[in-house]
Amino acid sequence: MYDNESTDGLKDRIQKYIDDGIVTYEYYPGKPVQMQSYNYAIQRFRSETKWLAIIDGDEYLLPMEDGKNLVETLEQIKNNFINHKMRIATNVGAVGVNWRCYGTSNHKERQDGLCISDKGSTIPFKYFYDSQCTKIRINHYFSKSEDEFRNKIEKRGWPDGEHDRNVENEMYEATVNCNKVYDDVMKKYVDKVKKDCKTRKKFYLKRELLE
Numbered sequence: 001m002y003d004n005e006s007t008d009g010l011k012d013r014i015q016k017y018i019d020d021g022i023v024t025y026e027y028y029p030g031k032p033v034q035m036q037s038y039n040y041a042i043q044r045f046r047s048e049t050k051w052l053a054i055i056d057g058d059e060y061l062l063p064m065e066d067g068k069n070l071v072e073t074l075e076q077i078k079n080n081f082i083n084h085k086m087r088i089a090t091n092v093g094a095v096g097v098n099w100r101c102y103g104t105s106n107h108k109e110r111q112d113g114l115c116i117s118d119k120g121s122t123i124p125f126k127y128f129y130d131s132q133c134t135k136i137r138i139n140h141y142f143s144k145s146e147d148e149f150r151n152k153i154e155k156r157g158w159p160d161g162e163h164d165r166n167v168e169n170e171m172y173e174a175t176v177n178c179n180k181v182y183d184d185v186m187k188k189y190v191d192k193v194k195k196d197c198k199t200r201k202k203f204y205l206k207r208e209l210l211e
Contacts, residue, residue, distance in 0.1 A: 001057075002028045002037045016204055032158070058115070058141045061097065062185070064134055073136050098133050099140045103178030107145040114193060115141045116186040139186065143174035 001023055003010055017023040028037045038054050045052055051074055053061055063073040077095055102115075116139070143149040153170050 002026045002041065004031075004033060004037070005029050055138065056140075058144075059099075060116070060139045060141075062137050062139050064136060070136075077135060095136075097136055097138050099138050100133065100183070101140045101142055101173075101178050102183075103174050103176075104143045104146050104149065106175075106179060109147050110145050114190060114197075115144060116193065117190045143178065146171070146175060149174050 001010075001014065003025065011018075011025060011027075014023050014025065018025050026037075026041075028040075030036075041054065042052065051071065055061065061070055063070050065073065068076070074095060078092070081092055150167070150171060153165055153167055156165070158165065
């Protein structure tokens with residue numbers, strides 16, 4: 001997890017996961033450094049893992065075929081490329097995954113609970129409109145509520161730092177365009193995610209009491 005000068009106590013909240021080796025934490029100051037941090041992560045971890053997902057904290061990789069987990073899906077995509085007679089290269093360095101961008105679901109203010117359980121609306125940005133995402137996709141919960149999204153975009157620039165943000169245009173995307181199509185693909189995961197979160201919370205609470 002790369003921390004770009006956050007001020008909400010991120011490291012303190014995840015310290016137990018850092019201590020257990022579940023999370024690798026990197027403090028990465030400066031602006032804009034998103035692309036720079038991507039390249040740094042690739043160089044640092046290229047020999048430690050076969051697959052490295054470079055995604056934001058509000059993005060979730062989702063395999064779309066029943067019965068296949070994320071690694072199985074990626075391996076299938078890789079093998080399909082290797083075996084394709086019309087491929088134009090002998091190898092590939094990465095898999096590009098298209099977004100499904102979720103809007104505010106008409107929430108004005110921050111909601112309690114999981115973002116996957118209170119989100120029901122999604123439409124991809126126009127340059128991904130024709131993608132079918134039949135094997136894998138990224139669910140991007142970029143807006144959450146109106147208040148949260150406005151607060152975010154008014155404080156941040158674009159990752160490359162070369163463009164100004166049009167706040168009202170982005171608010172329109174989040175509150176209108178990305179609220180047009182109902183999508184409940186994550187509904188089947190909600191109960192399990194809640195159960196897993198509850199189990200993990202109990203585990204750390206019990207350990208703290210024993211300590």
